[in-house]
Amino acid sequence: MDLVKRYSLYHFKRTIIRFAVILLYCLVVVNFGIHESFDSWDGETYHYFSLGCYGVSMLFMCFVVAVMEFAEFKNRRNLDSWFSFPLDRWKIALIHYVNGAVEIFTAHTLSFILGYCKLLPFVKECDLDMSGMFPMFFLILIMGLCYYGFLLFPFIVANNTFDGIFFAVLYSLIPSVIISILTAAFGIRNLSEYSVGLGYGLIDEADRCQNNLTRNMSNWGDVRYKSLEGGDIASIIIWCVIGATVFAAAVYMFNNLKTEKVGGPSDSIFGYRTLIPIYMFSLVLLWGGTVGFGIIYGIATFLLYVVLRRGVKLKLPDIIIIVIVTILANIPVNYVYEFADLIGRNTWDV
C-alpha cells in the first residue's frame, strides 16, 4: 500500500470520534428539523414539513470540518514534523480535504435517510410528492462540498486558527455584501437571487432550490411543486465553478505555505489587508455616513488594523485606508444613491 493510501486510512481512523460527533449532530438536527406545522385558519388542518434543516446541518458541517481538518497546520511546532514527512504538501491537503468530504457525505447521507424515513408515514395521508427529495439530496451535497472547498482558502491564507475562522466568515459574506451594495446603490434587483453570499448564499442557494423541488412536502393550500429553472441551474454551476477554483487556489497556497510565518499575524494580501478595506468601504456604502460620525468608522478601522498587526504600530497603507474610510463615512450616503439615481437606478434588471 502506498503512502497516500496508508495516511488516508490512518487519518480517517484518527478522526473517527470527531466524525461520530458531527454525525450525531446532523441526525439530531434532522430529527428535530423535519417537523409538521399545522394551520387551521380556515377550519381545516394542513400539514407542512420543513426541510431547511439539511441546509443548516450542511453549513455547520462544512465550517467545522474545514476548520478541524486544517487547524493542526496552524501551529509552527506541528509543521516541523508534518512538512518533513515524506508526503508532499499538496497530497496532505488533498487527503485532509477528501477525509472531510467523506465525513460530510456520510453524515449528509445518513441524515437524509433518517429524514426520508420520517416522512414516509405521511406520504399517503398528506399526498406528499417525494420525487424532489433525491435531487435535493445531491444538490445540497454538491453545493456543500464546493462550499467546504471554498472555505479552505481563507483558512489556509490565515496564519493562525482565530484569523482563519474570521477570514472564513468574512469570505463567506463577501458576495452577499457586493450584491447588497449593487442592489442598494444601483437598484440591480434580481442579482440577489443568484448570490446572497457564498457561505450563507451557497447553501442558501441550495436551500432555495430544494424549496422549489420539495414545496409539496405540504398539503397546505395550493402550494405546488416547482422544478428547477434555468436561473437556478446557472446559479448552481456558477457557485460550483467558484468553489472548485477557490479550492484549487487553496491547495496551491498550502503547497507554497511559508512555514516560518505560521502562528504569527496573518499578513497575506488575501487576508486582513484586503478584507478590512472591502468591509469598511462596504459598510460606509451600505449604512451611509453622517457628517461627524466618520470618526466612528475610522476608529473601527483602526481597531481592525490593531488586530491585524497585533499592536498599534501601523503601516502607511493602513493609515491611508483609515483616513479614506473616515472621510468617506462623513459623506451622507444619500448623495451616492442620488448619483446612482441620476445614472438610472431602479431600472437595471439582470
Next chain:
Amino acid sequence: MIKIEGLSHSFGDNKVLEGVELEIGDRKVMGLVGINGAGKSTLLRLISGVYHPQTGKVSYDGNDPLKDETRRNLFLLPDDPYFNGQTTCKSLIEMYKVFYPEVDESVFKEIVNDFKLPWKKPLRTFSKGMRRQAFVALAFAIAPKYLLLDEAFDGLDPLARKKFKDRLSKMVKEKGSTVIISSHSLKELEDFCDEFVMIDEHHLISSGKVLEKTMDLAKYQLAFKEIPSEDMFSALSIKSIKITGRVATVVCEGETGDIEEKLNALEPLILDKLDVNFEEAFIGDIDKKLRGGES
C-alpha cells in the same frame, strides 16, 4: 552527500542565514553549533524541506528535499516535535509507521523499555527528558539515511546520553547514516560528533574535525608568587584566560614547546598542563572574535 549551495533565508527584514555553503559527506556525524538565534534550527528546517529556501539550494545526492521521494530517506527530529494530547508511545510508533514503513518497532520498544517509559500513558504527562527519550528512540527505530536532530540530546541525563551515543555510532556504522546534530551544549557535541560547523551572524564561520579543533590548543594552570595580570601573557596567542587570586588558567594556540617556553619565562611557582575540551576551544574563538581578533 548533503550539499548546501548559497543558501540564504530571512524572516521579513531579519536576515537569518546568508550564503551558506556546506558539504556533508556520507557516514559523518556533524555537530551544528552557534549561540541562541544564530540560525541552527532554521538551517535544519531548510535542509529538511520544512522551509522553502529563498536563495540557494539543498540537495541529497543531487535530489531536492522538497520532493517526497527524497524525504523518504530523511528524518528531522525538531526540538519540540509534534504530538497531540492523546499521543502515547504506542500511538507514536503507529503514526510514524505510516510515514516510514521500514521503521523497526522492536528497536523502539527496546529503548522505551530500557528507559522504563510508560507504553500507554500520554506523552503530555511525561517529563521533558522522557519525551526526548521517546522521540530519540523513534529516530533510532527509523534509522534513516539522513538524520537531522535539533537539540535532541540537550538535557538528557549522562546515562541516557551514553546509551544514545553508542546507538548512534552503531547506526552510522551499520546503516551508513549521515547525522546532523544541533546543540547548545558543546560538551554534548564533543560526545557525539566527529565534525562540526559553527554559525554566527548568518554565516558558517568555522568548520572542521572536533578532535583537531581541540588539538590546536593547549591549556595550562599557573600559580604565581604575586597576583598576575592579563598583560603578562601578551606574548602568547591567548584564546581565553581566567585569573583567580594567584592562579591563572590560560588556553592558548600554538606549538606546545613554544608556549611552555614563554610561560616558564613568567617564572610561575607551578605550571600544569590540562586537557582542552571542545567547549573551551569554541568559547576561545568567540571571545577572540568579540575582542576584534580573527575568527
